[in-house]
Amino acid sequence: MNTRSLKFQLIGWYAGLLFGLFGLLGVSTYWALRTSLAGSLKENQLRRARQIGQLLREEVQRQDEGGVGREVQARYAPDLNDRFIRIARWDGGLVYLSPSPKSQSFDPTALPPPRWSEAQWSEEVEAAREVPLLGGRRMLLAGHAVKMPGENLYLVEVGAPMDEVQADLRHWLVFLLAMLPIVAAIALGGGYVLVKRALAPVDRISCSAERISSHNLSERLPVPHTGDELERLSVALNHMIERLDAAFQHSRRFVADASHELRTPLTIVRGELESFVTNAQLKAEWRERLGSALEEVDRLASIVEGLFAISRLDAGEAASEWVPFDLAQLAASTADQMGLLAEDKKIQVTCTGSTGMWVEGDRARLKQVVVNLLDNAIKYTPEGGTVSLKVEAENGQAILEVADNGPGIPPEALPRVFERFFRVDKARSREQGGAGLGLSIVKSICAAHHGRVEVSSEPGRGSRFRVELPRVRPSASHDPGKNEP
């Protein structure tokens, strides 16, 4: 999964937020529970300390300080109830200390000494603190200061282990932890479903936008009539495509108009020059020069012709015919017709592939594809090289491949070879007299036939042009013998 996708991020945020809320809830309930449990425990202990304080006051007034220990032991039996009771005097004397509890859950003598600071010199001060016991257990110690006449100060401390509180809190924590995976599942699952639902139209929009290229700019994106931001997005995108379409059409029309307008002056220049090159009254040298000018007129004418053809193809103008025919047969016969061009450079052209590779379209145009690709391969392959032409089926497509073992195309030039007027080796190509439109025409013809052309090359080892066209069923009415245009 793409971690930078909006989907991933939204799910992450959603789940994170839900998790955070759950955590916050967990922590706050934990604290509330703890405060409430510890609070009630503290309240109990303080009440007891107060009662003992009252007892102490009575006993001291009766001048029987030691009697309070017996009284406490008798009334509260701290060793049986797992309680800690300590009565201390300000001058350091210990009035009473409860014996070790039966359960041996703590040692009364090991507990920290009384904390007088809590008692202060005031009349009746109450304070509670928590002290650690062995094994991570804690004890809540509630202190009650008793001030007697004669500056005598006593501190009554009552303690109870917090085991129950701790157990309750532990239970709550276990419950929270047990809920964690469930909350996680709900957060992630719910987030996924929500985000998917919300983003499904975005996926559809990007899929449709992906399909639209310069060749089908007349198509538009589907607009969901939901009244939401996505509807606005698709409408906005459609407006943008419309403007792009207009710009493309404008440039195509310009090229078509320009090449159209150039024809008449070209006709005149050619006509005037032609009458001279065949005029025997002129000196041979003059005829030669005029002939050279005429050659350039021809080149200009072929550029104009090429540009016009490309703009028409790109504008999707109807082909002159649309018939099913065998691509393999067309390729083989074209290769045969061009054999001498290759032979002249001692290049071996091999033609392989099975027949019956039916495609549909304009035969003359598709033949031009084969001609241009073969011409290109022969032109750029050094003497003694090989050019192979292959026609085969692949995934319901008819594939035509022209490969050579020439010098190849440098990687930086590769993406540009189908551009108009692009030449890999400018000096050499001009010498060969090409207009630099052959491959652009190939690309436009392929696109007009709902196919495409690709190039791959290994510098020093050769280039490979691959044309993909949709395969069709051969029509029974069509005579295969008439394939050759």
Place this chain on the structure above:
Amino acid sequence: MAVTHMRLLLVEDEKKVADFVARGLREERFVVDVAYDGAVGWEMASRRQYDVIILDLMLPGIHGTELLRRLHQQGSTAAVLVLTARDSINDKVETFEAGADDYLTKPFAFAELLMRVRALLRRPPTNRAHVLRVADLEVDRLTQQVRRTGKRIELTLKEFALLEYLVAHAGEVLSRTMIVEHVWDKSFENLTNIVDVYVRHVRAKVDDPFPTKLIHTVRGAGYSVSEDKEP
């Protein structure tokens, strides 16, 4: 060239195009009338019987297609060769439906215009004979055999087609485009170097072994076959 007294009407608003076409046709001994707009062209065409009307489509006055329709309605027997800068398929179909006999896209080679005019006159300039002769070269169309000074020369099918085309139009200059379209087809129109390669091969067999050269290169125009040194 013994083509005489054929009357042609040229309707073309581009004066310079009209001028060189008319001049070239007159040199070929045609009688040529020129109209620079559609209305004048229509007037001339309805007043007089022409053998061939060469018609530009984009005309001021009356549009070329409209003129074609009127000629058709009038029952004109003139063959019509349409000249146009447009060559989209729809235009072509429309033009033929309106009654044109042939179609030529600008910029054209004059030689091609001439050849089409002759074809329309049902007077093919080519020799219908089975055996064509130029000097000591013989091209037998039936047996597809070529001889020079009586000696047999072996040519491939394409080489023969090329030589036959040149010899049949002996004395004329044929452009590479015309040769490509005749010997191969229109898909090869940008591949004019194939013509040069084939001409070289044909020359190697037909001309090189003999002192008199028959195949001539006319720079910028194309090739011609003739007995004279200069075409």
